Amino acid sequence: xxxxxxxxxxxxxxxxxxxxxxxxxxxxxxxxxxxxxxxxxxxxxxxxxxxxxxxxxxxxxxxxxxxxxxxxxxxxxxxxxxxxxxxxxxxxxxxxxxxxxxxxxxxxxxxxxxxxxxxxxxxx
Amino acid sequence: xxxxxxxxxxxxxxxxxxxxxxxxxxxxxxxxxxxxxxxxxxxxxxxxxxxxxxxxxxxxxxxxxxxxxxxxxxxxxxxxxxxxxxxxxxxxxxxxxxxxxxxxxxxxxxxxxxxxxxxxxxxxxxxxxxxxxxxxxxxxxxxxxxxxxxxxxxxxxxxxxxxxxxxxxxxxxxxxxxxxxxxxxxxxxxxxxxxxxxxxxxxxxxxxxxxxxxxxxxxxxxxxxxxxxxxxxxxxxxxxxxxxxxxxxxxxxxxxxxxxxxxxxxxxxxxxxxxxxxxxxxxxxxxxxxxxxxxxxxxxxxxxxxxxxxxxxxxxxxxxxxxxxxxxxxxxxxxxxxxxxxxxxxxxxxxxxxxxxxxxxxxxxxxxxxxxxxxxxxxxxxxxxxxxxxxxxxxxxxxxxxxxxxxxxxxxxxxxxxxxxxxxxxxxxx
Numbered sequence: 001x002x003x004x005x006x007x008x009x010x011x012x013x014x015x016x017x018x019x020x021x022x023x024x025x026x027x028x029x030x031x032x033x034x035x036x037x038x039x040x041x042x043x044x045x046x047x048x049x050x051x052x053x054x055x056x057x058x059x060x061x062x063x064x065x066x067x068x069x070x071x072x073x074x075x076x077x078x079x080x081x082x083x084x085x086x087x088x089x090x091x092x093x094x095x096x097x098x099x100x101x102x103x104x105x106x107x108x109x110x111x112x113x114x115x116x117x118x119x120x121x122x123x124x
Numbered sequence: 125x126x127x128x129x130x131x132x133x134x135x136x137x138x139x140x141x142x143x144x145x146x147x148x149x150x151x152x153x154x155x156x157x158x159x160x161x162x163x164x165x166x167x168x169x170x171x172x173x174x175x176x177x178x179x180x181x182x183x184x185x186x187x188x189x190x191x192x193x194x195x196x197x198x199x200x201x202x203x204x205x206x207x208x209x210x211x212x213x214x215x216x217x218x219x220x221x222x223x224x225x226x227x228x229x230x231x232x233x234x235x236x237x238x239x240x241x242x243x244x245x246x247x248x249x250x251x252x253x254x255x256x257x258x259x260x261x262x263x264x265x266x267x268x269x270x271x272x273x274x275x276x277x278x279x280x281x282x283x284x285x286x287x288x289x290x291x292x293x294x295x296x297x298x299x300x301x302x303x304x305x306x307x308x309x310x311x312x313x314x315x316x317x318x319x320x321x322x323x324x325x326x327x328x329x330x331x332x333x334x335x336x337x338x339x340x341x342x343x344x345x346x347x348x349x350x351x352x353x354x355x356x357x358x359x360x361x362x363x364x365x366x367x368x369x370x371x372x373x374x375x376x377x378x379x380x381x382x383x384x385x386x387x388x389x390x391x392x393x394x395x396x397x398x399x400x401x402x403x404x405x406x407x408x409x410x411x412x413x414x415x416x417x418x419x420x421x422x423x424x425x426x427x428x429x430x431x432x433x434x435x436x437x438x439x440x441x442x443x444x445x446x447x448x449x450x451x452x453x454x455x456x457x458x459x460x461x462x463x464x465x466x467x468x469x470x471x472x473x474x475x476x477x478x479x480x481x482x483x484x485x486x487x488x489x490x491x492x493x494x495x496x497x498x499x500x501x502x503x504x505x506x507x508x509x510x511x512x513x514x515x516x517x518x519x520x521x522x523x524x525x526x527x528x529x530x531x532x533x534x535x536x537x538x539x540x541x542x543x544x545x546x547x548x549x550x551x552x553x554x
Contacts, residue, residue: 044433044440058201065209072253073436075277085308089269090202092305094209097274098282115279123276123318123359 001045002117003027007037007063008052013079016106017050017113026117034063041071046120048113051096053080057087061094068095075116079104134164134177167200175204210266213257219402220395222513224387228255231384235355236262241334241379243319245358246386249436252317252357255384260313265353268312271305276318284326306333309352319356319379320365327372330354334378354379389431389438392513393493396427399435403442404454415446418454420489425456427493429463491526494519 004026006014014030021028027045031037041047049067053060057080064076078096080087088099097116100109135146145163163180178200218229235242236259244252253272260270273286284290289304306314316322322330334354356379358365365371389396400418408415418426422445431437445458456464493512501507509519 042440042444058198058205061202062205065205069212073249075274083302085302086199086202089271089308090206092271092273093269094205095272097272097277098286112279112282115282116277119277119279 001025001027002048002120003029003040003045004048004050004113004117005029005031005037005040006050007031007034007060008050009054013050013052013106013109017110020110020114021117024117034059034066037063038066038070041067041074046117046124047071047074048116048120049074049076050109050113051076051078053078053087053091061087061090064091064096065094075120077109077113077116079109134179138164138166138177139174165200167204210261213254213261215258215262217254218251218258219399220392220513221398222392222394223515223518224392224510224513225395228384228386231382232258233262235259235382235384238382239264239353240381241353242355242382242384243358243362243376243380244355244384244386245360245362247388247434248359249434250386250388251435252359252386253315255386256313256315256355256357259355260315260353263313263353265312269309270313270315271309272315272317273305274317276321280323280326283322284329287326288329306352311352313353313355316354316356316379318358320358320360320362320370324372327375331372331375331378334375387513389434391511393427393497394512394514396438397423399438400426400442403439404446407443407446413446413449414452415449415454416452418442418445419456422454422456422459424489424492425459425464427489487526490522491528494523494526494528 002025004017004021006017006028008014008030009032011030014028018028029040031040037049049064051060051064060078064078067074067076072095074095075097076095077098077100078091080091080099080101083101088101091099098112100112145161150160160181165178165180167175167178215229215233218225218232220226220228232255242256242259244255246252256272257270260266273283275283278286285304287304287306289302289307316330333352336351362371362376362380362383366373366376389399397418400423404415404417407413426438426441441460441463442454444460445454448458449455494508497508497511498505500511505519506516509516512519514522
């Protein structure tokens with residue numbers, strides 16, 4: 001079972017991802033709380049994290065670093081408001097597997113996550 | 125102000141935690157006075173102590189008038205986060221005293237002291253990322269970026285865009301009209317995990333990158349850091365991938381100037397007590413728990429398990445055990461049932477065990493481990509020594525010391541061990 005956790009302040013991505021992965025052995029969770037997110041890292045299921053970097057980039061980078069310390073096998077996709085090379089390098093250094101910046105549509109994000117889910121399943 | 129060499133002290137208030145600005149002038153070589161405003165910002169560590177002071181030079185007058193430019197605040201915070209990240213890596217984090225792990229540590233030190241490309245391989249959970257980050261942290265490139273990319277996770281088009289950039293204007297994505305990470309990570313390290321999954325055309329472009337960056341040439345620590353250093357990683361034997369045609373030969377040789385093989389946990393069972401203690405201590409720190417260690421009975425349970433997901437799995441199991449533990453020692457009851465299932469009830473904890481002298485107990489455990497390894501290796505001592513992570517002579521010596529039968533080297537059908545490490549790492553004693 002793969003688990004996709006979406007960490008975003010609103011609900012821009014979650015509904016589309018839920019529809020996209022319905023019935024595909026992928027659980028999609030939504031959270032706005034860092035504590036809740038850290039609490040979801042246990043277990044041996046495959047984890048993909050989608051984290052919005054928009055409103056509080058430093059807090060999110062801090063969280064990504066903590067997530068990486070707790071589960072080094074997690075794949076994190078970061079979504080930023082705008083292209084920022086310094087922020088991208090920092091996000092990747094702290095463990096982001098992919099750094100996307102706006103404009104990006106929910107469909108594009110869902111397709112990328114779907115390809116990542118398939119890749120992870122091939123590996124395990 | 126690159127043409128002016130000057131130094132000046134920050135006001136005393138800055139060292140008491142108050143941001144301050146001063147105006148001062150610098151004298152250009154021709155005698156011209158140039159006025160500038162300098163903002164000083166104190167930065168504190170997690171304990172609230174002053175860690176450093178950041179100074180920002182701006183032209184006078186300061187139209188913004190703000191003592192906290194956002195980009196400077198961001199930069200200082202990034203430095204603090206990076207410092208915390210880097211504390212998680214280092215030679216001391218590579219735990220193990222078996223011969224195979226000593227060898228790994230020697231190789232990691234060697235890799236850190238030069239600038240050659242490194243290929244790290246080992247099963248899932250053996251610590252490939254830890255080794256790669258440690259090499260970067262301990263190398264001359266430590267102040268440059270460390271950029272990990274998982275070649276098996278990302279689709280080829282995304283990977284190509286990330287690595288080599290794109291001039292596309294019409295699509296969304298990170299590298300739209302920008303240079304790729306291979307260029308932007310210059311002065312740092314690019315970590316390519318699962319590298320054999322890279323598409324053939326990307327492998328070819330990576331070879332060109334290696335050649336242009338000169339990454340495969342070892343340079344001195346004090347030498348200039350050209351381009352990007354590549355540390356790549358693989359879960360399976362890269363030579364097999366090469367033979368299977370999954371790896372371009374020129375790429376393989378470009379990436380594998382140094383090769384580090386990470387043995388699975390089941391092949392270095394002798395390190396398990398040390399690893400368990402290491403994790404219990406670090407988990408204790410993170411959770412403000414009072415667990416001081418692990419009981420021998422619980423250790424016995426851990427040693428009976430095969431650990432298919434290696435150290436990562438051990439850490440997870442111990443994390444759960446520390447959470448469950450209600451005393452100062454982790455007991456078998458604190459360990460997940462699936463791990464205990466591997467023991468098959470053969471050696472359940474008894475009150476007698478608790479009463480036995482520690483040395484005797486350790487000898488008994490050691491004897492059990494050796495017997496188990498020999499049984500698993502069907503009597504092949506070389507293979508058993510490999511499972512235990514020690515050399516064959518050391519295994520015989522220890523068997524003799526423990527008074528175990530069959531301690532003499534038997535000249536019977538010992539098939540040569542297919543060493544998983546294809547570099548010149550044969551133990552000189554064996």
